Amino acid sequence: MTDSSQKHANAFDLIAPINKGLSSLQQATPREEIVQCGWNLLREDMSLPLAVLYEDRLQHNLHWMRQFIAAYGVKLAPHGKTTMAPRLFEMQLKAGAWGITLATAHQSLVAYTHGVRRILMANQLIGKENMAMVGRMLRDPTLEFYCLVDSAAQIDKLGEFFSASKRRLHVLIELGVTGGRAGVRNDEQLQSVLDALTRWSDSISLCGIEIYEGVLNDEASIRDFLQHAVAVTRKLFAEKRFHRAPVLLSGAGSAWYDVVADVFSTAHFGDSVEIILRPGCYLTHDVGSYRKAQEEILQRNPIARQMNSCLLPALQIWAYVQSVPEVDRAIIAMGKRDAAFDSGLPAPALHFRPGSAMPRPAPAHWLVSKMMDQHAYLQMDAEDDLRVGDMIGFDISHPCLTFDKWRTLPVLNASYDVIDVVNTYF
Amino acid sequence: MTDSSQKHANAFDLIAPINKGLSSLQQATPREEIVQCGWNLLREDMSLPLAVLYEDRLQHNLHWMRQFIAAYGVKLAPHGKTTMAPRLFEMQLKAGAWGITLATAHQSLVAYTHGVRRILMANQLIGKENMAMVGRMLRDPTLEFYCLVDSAAQIDKLGEFFSASKRRLHVLIELGVTGGRAGVRNDEQLQSVLDALTRWSDSISLCGIEIYEGVLNDEASIRDFLQHAVAVTRKLFAEKRFHRAPVLLSGAGSAWYDVVADVFSTAHFGDSVEIILRPGCYLTHDVGSYRKAQEEILQRNPIARQMNSCLLPALQIWAYVQSVPEVDRAIIAMGKRDAAFDSGLPAPALHFRPGSAMPRPAPAHWLVSKMMDQHAYLQMDAEDDLRVGDMIGFDISHPCLTFDKWRTLPVLNASYDVIDVVNTYF
Numbered sequence: 001m002t003d004s005s006q007k008h009a010n011a012f013d014l015i016a017p018i019n020k021g022l023s024s025l026q027q028a029t030p031r032e033e034i035v036q037c038g039w040n041l042l043r044e045d046m047s048l049p050l051a052v053l054y055e056d057r058l059q060h061n062l063h064w065m066r067q068f069i070a071a072y073g074v075k076l077a078p079h080g081k082t083t084m085a086p087r088l089f090e091m092q093l094k095a096g097a098w099g100i101t102l103a104t105a106h107q108s109l110v111a112y113t114h115g116v117r118r119i120l121m122a123n124q125l126i127g128k129e130n131m132a133m134v135g136r137m138l139r140d141p142t143l144e145f146y147c148l149v150d151s152a153a154q155i156d157k158l159g160e161f162f163s164a165s166k167r168r169l170h171v172l173i174e175l176g177v178t179g180g181r182a183g184v185r186n187d188e189q190l191q192s193v194l195d196a197l198t199r200w201s202d203s204i205s206l207c208g209i210e211i212y213e214g215v216l217n218d219e220a221s222i223r224d225f226l227q228h229a230v231a232v233t234r235k236l237f238a239e240k241r242f243h244r245a246p247v248l249l250s251g252a253g254s255a256w257y258d259v260v261a262d263v264f265s266t267a268h269f270g271d272s273v274e275i276i277l278r279p280g281c282y283l284t285h286d287v288g289s290y291r292k293a294q295e296e297i298l299q300r301n302p303i304a305r306q307m308n309s310c311l312l313p314a315l316q317i318w319a320y321v322q323s324v325p326e327v328d329r330a331i332i333a334m335g336k337r338d339a340a341f342d343s344g345l346p347a348p349a350l351h352f353r354p355g356s357a358m359p360r361p362a363p364a365h366w367l368v369s370k371m372m373d374q375h376a377y378l379q380m381d382a383e384d385d386l387r388v389g390d391m392i393g394f395d396i397s398h399p400c401l402t403f404d405k406w407r408t409l410p411v412l413n414a415s416y417d418v419i420d421v422v423n424t425y426f
Numbered sequence: 427m428t429d430s431s432q433k434h435a436n437a438f439d440l441i442a443p444i445n446k447g448l449s450s451l452q453q454a455t456p457r458e459e460i461v462q463c464g465w466n467l468l469r470e471d472m473s474l475p476l477a478v479l480y481e482d483r484l485q486h487n488l489h490w491m492r493q494f495i496a497a498y499g500v501k502l503a504p505h506g507k508t509t510m511a512p513r514l515f516e517m518q519l520k521a522g523a524w525g526i527t528l529a530t531a532h533q534s535l536v537a538y539t540h541g542v543r544r545i546l547m548a549n550q551l552i553g554k555e556n557m558a559m560v561g562r563m564l565r566d567p568t569l570e571f572y573c574l575v576d577s578a579a580q581i582d583k584l585g586e587f588f589s590a591s592k593r594r595l596h597v598l599i600e601l602g603v604t605g606g607r608a609g610v611r612n613d614e615q616l617q618s619v620l621d622a623l624t625r626w627s628d629s630i631s632l633c634g635i636e637i638y639e640g641v642l643n644d645e646a647s648i649r650d651f652l653q654h655a656v657a658v659t660r661k662l663f664a665e666k667r668f669h670r671a672p673v674l675l676s677g678a679g680s681a682w683y684d685v686v687a688d689v690f691s692t693a694h695f696g697d698s699v700e701i702i703l704r705p706g707c708y709l710t711h712d713v714g715s716y717r718k719a720q721e722e723i724l725q726r727n728p729i730a731r732q733m734n735s736c737l738l739p740a741l742q743i744w745a746y747v748q749s750v751p752e753v754d755r756a757i758i759a760m761g762k763r764d765a766a767f768d769s770g771l772p773a774p775a776l777h778f779r780p781g782s783a784m785p786r787p788a789p790a791h792w793l794v795s796k797m798m799d800q801h802a803y804l805q806m807d808a809e810d811d812l813r814v815g816d817m818i819g820f821d822i823s824h825p826c827l828t829f830d831k832w833r834t835l836p837v838l839n840a841s842y843d844v845i846d847v848v849n850t851y852f
Binding site: 016017018021126321400407 | 436437438440443444446447449450454470471472473474475507530531532535536539549550552553554555558559576577579580583602604605606607608609611615746747748749750751752757759763767768780798799800801803813814827830831833851852
């Protein structure tokens with residue numbers, strides 16, 4: 001993935017001793033050297049709070065999704081916005097991903113700078129410097145880059161820019177639903193987009209169709225929307241509107257990718273269409289909204305059921321008990337600055353007393369009842385043995401908004417040794 | 427503040443071209459050089475979305491708080507966790523702040539590394555590497571560092587560490603309320619803390635009393651709690667428990683600092699006590715929870731009223747309209763990855779069409795109805811003139827959780843020229 005010649009070239013890839021958790025570094029240090037420090041979480045070699053990834057669980061999840069995708073004969077462009085960690089993009093590509101999905105020009109630049117050469121920017125490209133950024137990346141003939149269009153107004157702006165800069169931009173038409181997010185709503189809008197694409201055919205190539213089904217909440221509506229995408233793809237294919245063979249047809253967030261795989265693959269496009277799924281959260285999974293979504297997938301999807309295993313939560317936040325001011329309340333040194341809180345608060349998973357052998361499962365009745373910017377309130381029973389200085393490992397809900405609180409995340413093996421570190425670029 | 431010799435010493439202080447907004451940089455660049463680029467927001471020299479600060483409003487707010495603090499004869503240690511931007515700490519110290527408050531050992535290290543030499547860590551210090559970090563900073567005899575204690579268990583751990591490392595740690599006792607956060611709840615806990623301090627008097631010095639009144643929600647309870655802090659301070663002073671003259675007495679988040687100033691200053695401690703207030707959000711203010719809190723301060727506090735001006739929102743997020751898929755709905759390229767959303771969504775303040783002269787106030791009926799990770803939904807009227815590619819400047823609610831989404835924020839003058847850039851270190 002990353003050119004080895006490029007590995008140390010960027011000052012911003014060095015890991016700063018003032019990143020959370022890494023204060024025992026004395027200076028900005030390359031990843032490879034940190035891995036050799038011999039740090040261990042349970043020996044308290046790093047400061048807490050600290051977000052960590054578990055290597056075995058990441059590998060399990062990579063393998064799980066690879067199998068699922070293969071069973072459907074579709075392709076994977078995992079959404080990189082979840083982690084914004086090029087080291088994890090590298091793992092995903094190594095595990096067979098077709099490319100990486102990103103949400104913005106900035107995110108695309110981060111991926112490109114770290115060696116990703118097939119990018120699906122699942123969003124409209126808007127604005128002078130965002131276009132300029134993409135234009136500069138496109139000087140590299142090895143880069144395959146796609147973004148979305150959904151209005152003539154937007155295509156005219158793209159056409160003016162890329163025509164003037166003599167670069168060709170590859171786009172997918174985004175289809176949307178009324179009351180939803182971006183995307184063409186009806187035939188009239190679609191025709192207006194197609195007309196605009198015809199006007200700018202010297203600089204813009206239509207390569208496929210894209211939808212995001214996650215704006216809908218029930219399977220029946222989602223299946224209808226997906227069938228609509230199939231029908232539009234078929235129609236534009238018959239009209240020879242596409243300038244890519246195979247045509248790209250892409251959908252799927254992290255909650256309905258099984259339904260997307262099912263509907264798109266049973267359209268039987270054969271070799272004329274590449275189906276690209278874009279889930280992002282499968283890599284670290286969680287114990288909140290995505291565990292719930294995955295349980296539903298296991299219920300409704302026969303292939304997922306046959307796989308006889310599920311995704312595992314691979315991201316945890318470790319934090320100290322800083323105060324036990326009342327017999328049934330502990331104050332934890334972890335807050336909204338450290339973990340997502342918008343779809344469920346972190347859940348105590350492991351309890352470790354420094355000096356003991358290994359963490360033990362946290363009692364099921366321990367509950368985070370509230371989070372402030374830098375603190376969490378943990379409810380427990382008066383007789384529980386929880387002390388100031390104890391460490392708690394929390395599972396999380398919503399990996400996207402947890403990753404963006406961290407600039408560096410250590411990767412641990414089963415003995416809690418640091419075997420890798422992952423930088424994020426938000 | 428920052429030694430000029432140190433200014434370029436840290437690779438992690440260079441500004442990376444892959445930080446959001448700054449893609450037109452070609453390489454990691456020092457702050458001073460970026461300021462000379464001649465960038466202008468309205469010319470779209472930076473990519474959006476982008477968080478920006480307004481110099482005139484920052485200066486106004488700095489001046490406002492300086493006057494308020496002076497009128498009460500108290501001192502200010504603004505909470506640095508809000509911004510985690512050493513460049514802003516520097517401005518706050520230049521505007522007369524006594525020191526900077528931080529929430530964690532990591533945050534303290536960030537401030538120390540950037541030249542802050544008086545730190546109030548308004549939290550318990552817990553954990554081996556957190557203590558080691560503080561121990562290393564304390565090798566510098568010019569550093570004045572305080573943290574909180576609230577239990578014998580915690581003090582015993584601190585005592586063991588600092589006694590072994592032959593450093594002296596300066597602490598304040600935190601007082602708390604039942605149902606609240608950390609802090610001593612009753613006389614029995616207080617006595618246990620005092621006994622532990624006596625045990626470790628060779629390495630720990632009691633320097634004052636600290637409370638955070640923001641866990642309470644009504645003025646009467648807050649005044650009671652503050653009076654309790656005054657009484658404890660008086661009692662421990664009479665018992666000669668403090669090893670600092672003057673004693674430190676500290677309270678105040680961003681919502682009740684006027685009441686804290688009132689109660690603490692009318693305790694008439696004279697020169698024997700330094701009163702330290704710790705609001706953090708005054709610097710950028712907002713148009714949500716802190717505007718509401720400030721309106722209440724202006725209502726109840728005679729000094730704030732006499733000042734005849736209020737704090738101004740100094741932090742905005744600029745973003746593009748990426749799609750107008752329905753006549754009354756625009757999709758904005760800004761999401762939970764860019765702005766706080768936990769106490770009110772961003773509010774459209776300014777509307778600018780690239781190529782026009784200056785932004786105009788956004789119509790009052792424009793409303794962000796929903797935010798996803800990378801998108802916002804803007805409700806408008808069907809006849810409104812809002813187009814794809816237009817720029818909107820959003821005011822925010824809750825600066826703390828907005829700052830932590832950004833690694834670099836440009837500072838603009840009234841013409842939207844970039845006259846400074848501010849790095850954050852979360």
